[in-house]
Amino acid sequence: MIPSSPKNRRFFTGFLLHLHPRTVPSETLRYSLSWGLGGMAALLVSLLFLTGTLLLLTYQPSTDSAYASILILIREVRFGLWVRNIHHWSANLLVIVAVLHLLRVVLTGAFGPGRRLNWIIGLFLLFLLLSANFTGYLLPWDQLAYWAVTICTSMLGYIPIGGLWLQELFRGGAEIGPATLANFYVLHVVFIPGTLFILMLWHFWLIRLAGGLVQVEKNSPEDVSVLRVPTVPNLIVREAAVGLALMAIVLVISIVWNAPLLEQANSGMSPNPAKAPWYFLGFQELLLHLHPVFVVFVWPLLGIAALFYLPFWHDSSLPTGVWFGSDPGRKLVAWTAAVGALATLVIILIDNLLLHSGEAVAVNILITRGLLPTVLLIALLVGFYFLLVTKLKHTRAEAVMAGLVLMLVALTVCTIIGVWFRGPEMRLVWPWVQQSL
Amino acid sequence: MNSMNCSDMTGNETKIDRRRFLNRCWTLFGIAAVAEFGWLGLSFMNSRRERNRAFKTESIITAGPVEWFTPETVTAIPNGQFYLACLADGSLLALSRTCTHLGCSVPWDEEKRQFVCPCHGSTFNLIGEVLTAPAPRPLDTYPVRIENGIVKVNISTPQKRERFDKGQTARL
Numbered sequence A: 001m002i003p004s005s006p007k008n009r010r011f012f013t014g015f016l017l018h019l020h021p022r023t024v025p026s027e028t029l030r031y032s033l034s035w036g037l038g039g040m041a042a043l044l045v046s047l048l049f050l051t052g053t054l055l056l057l058t059y060q061p062s063t064d065s066a067y068a069s070i071l072i073l074i075r076e077v078r079f080g081l082w083v084r085n086i087h088h089w090s091a092n093l094l095v096i097v098a099v100l101h102l103l104r105v106v107l108t109g110a111f112g113p114g115r116r117l118n119w120i121i122g123l124f125l126l127f128l129l130l131s132a133n134f135t136g137y138l139l140p141w142d143q144l145a146y147w148a149v150t151i152c153t154s155m156l157g158y159i160p161i162g163g164l165w166l167q168e169l170f171r172g173g174a175e176i177g178p179a180t181l182a183n184f185y186v187l188h189v190v191f192i193p194g195t196l197f198i199l200m201l202w203h204f205w206l207i208r209l210a211g212g213l214v215q216v217e218k219n220s221p222e223d224v225s226v227l228r229v230p231t232v233p234n235l236i237v238r239e240a241a242v243g244l245a246l247m248a249i250v251l252v253i254s255i256v257w258n259a260p261l262l263e264q265a266n267s268g269m270s271p272n273p274a275k276a277p278w279y280f281l282g283f284q285e286l287l288l289h290l291h292p293v294f295v296v297f298v299w300p301l302l303g304i305a306a307l308f309y310l311p312f313w314h315d316s317s318l319p320t321g322v323w324f325g326s327d328p329g330r331k332l333v334a335w336t337a338a339v340g341a342l343a344t345l346v347i348i349l350i351d352n353l354l355l356h357s358g359e360a361v362a363v364n365i366l367i368t369r370g371l372l373p374t375v376l377l378i379a380l381l382v383g384f385y386f387l388l389v390t391k392l393k394h395t396r397a398e399a400v401m402a403g404l405v406l407m408l409v410a411l412t413v414c415t416i417i418g419v420w421f422r423g424p425e426m427r428l429v430w431p432w433v434q435q436s437l
Numbered sequence B: 001m002n003s004m005n006c007s008d009m010t011g012n013e014t015k016i017d018r019r020r021f022l023n024r025c026w027t028l029f030g031i032a033a034v035a036e037f038g039w040l041g042l043s044f045m046n047s048r049r050e051r052n053r054a055f056k057t058e059s060i061i062t063a064g065p066v067e068w069f070t071p072e073t074v075t076a077i078p079n080g081q082f083y084l085a086c087l088a089d090g091s092l093l094a095l096s097r098t099c100t101h102l103g104c105s106v107p108w109d110e111e112k113r114q115f116v117c118p119c120h121g122s123t124f125n126l127i128g129e130v131l132t133a134p135a136p137r138p139l140d141t142y143p144v145r146i147e148n149g150i151v152k153v154n155i156s157t158p159q160k161r162e163r164f165d166k167g168q169t170a171r172l
Ligand code: HEM
Pocket: A034, A035, A036, A037, A038, A039, A040, A041, A042, A045, A098, A099, A101, A102, A105, A110, A111, A115, A118, A119, A120, A121, A122, A123, A125, A126, A129, A200, A203, A207, A210, A212, A213, A214
């Protein structure tokens, strides 16, 4: 039994080849094409399945014992703390990696014809992994968990017509209690991982179907026979390098930083400030400025509809395989990002002054803090689009890319403010002041 | 071969018809199965709605004798998870401590004489009216009764309201 005897090797590579084609275009191996972000996401998901299975062995899903079972896990179970930390950091990194992956798909023109369905599946994957993160957040039943879930399930209540019904469905009643924990537990350990797994396989298969990753379009038909190299070892060693390096990083992070755990949930006292998990803090920032119906319903609906529709809009995807499409495209993105970040910051600061200067409770808040900003935003985006396309002679795809970058930058700025610059009662403070509190 | 090709069209057609018919049946069965399981799951989940209620102790809370509550004060009644606000004229108002914005628990700030929500900074005055957004409506109330000088509050369902009116309070 020599491990690397040809027969063994074929057995092993045979399995890998079920996920990969036998050969891949050598061009798509270039690290700077994909940054290996999708592979990183896949690795993080594997780590989550692994550590999650271990955690299941000690966790008790009832409101009386959940918190205590976490304490036992981190204090008494050997490596329990580490396993919990790995699960925590993998989950949080996954959100970042998946968003960067989405960005790379946008910036290399990888959602056009032939890849439309995979973009849609990618959106579902994003939704699922956010849901997984969020349902997992409740399970420790500490103060952080309890109040984040209170806020987020209350948000559901603002959805017109079906909102209250949805809220009661998720909470398993009018209030948060044992039924809520049971719901979230089942979602977190059965429903979401199961769906995620199936969709991931589908996602991978569709990449194969599209003939691999995006490539620069060839001028002459002869060029189609681009250089193809065997998957094993060319792709496999690269995947292993990225995967193992990332795994090492996650393990080290998990030794150095512990996943947070506050006191046991107390339905009588909200911590001050009570913040949502970081990936929802962009929304929480919007909640400070806009009417809740618009933050939890109208805006997400518009955003999701736009993302789903995007690949079906003719010519909305950049030339394939070239970052930013072209040199002007690269400059456009840089400018958009810089101006977008600055503008978001300025708007937040100005509105913060407005909020605290007597404007207090306008009667028609639904209009002033709902309809009006929505119309303004849409007008801004449409104006921006026509400016780029007609005046500055950018292509539609470049304008679309700029729009997406603009939205993402705005959301990022909101998130950063929410994480580091919001103190007690959600007032704006400097991070170092917050630390000393 | 030949005979197969020119075999009577009708036979072929009935074959296709039969196949189409059966395919429709299977589709129908499939849809029925999905609908059944969907219905089953939803009913299952709906029936658990009341489970969280068991949490709550009693629906009628005895807050104490009227004399305990002096005008212009707010008293927390922890076992009922609400506040008793005593207005200037001595009438009593039972305020839910759940913020009407997104459900955080609102503490009374004695210094500012306001309820200040820790989550998104909504503030409410002594009778629960909104002073600063984002809260969209005043704090919910509970019906208060005064029986033989004892204040009793029914906390089974919070009453939503758009504005304050005297009917929400109770007086001796
Ligand atoms: C659980 C989350 C996800 C996993 C594990 C995952 C995994 C992968 C992998 C391994 C690839 C191969 C290329 C690469 O490594 O970049 C890929 C490509 C792709 N992904 Fe994802 N992905 C996820 C989420 C998403 C999201 C959120 C989107 C966008 C909405 C998306 C859209 C795409 C598209 C369109 C491709 C094809 C790109 C091309 O042909 O160049 N994926 N994904």
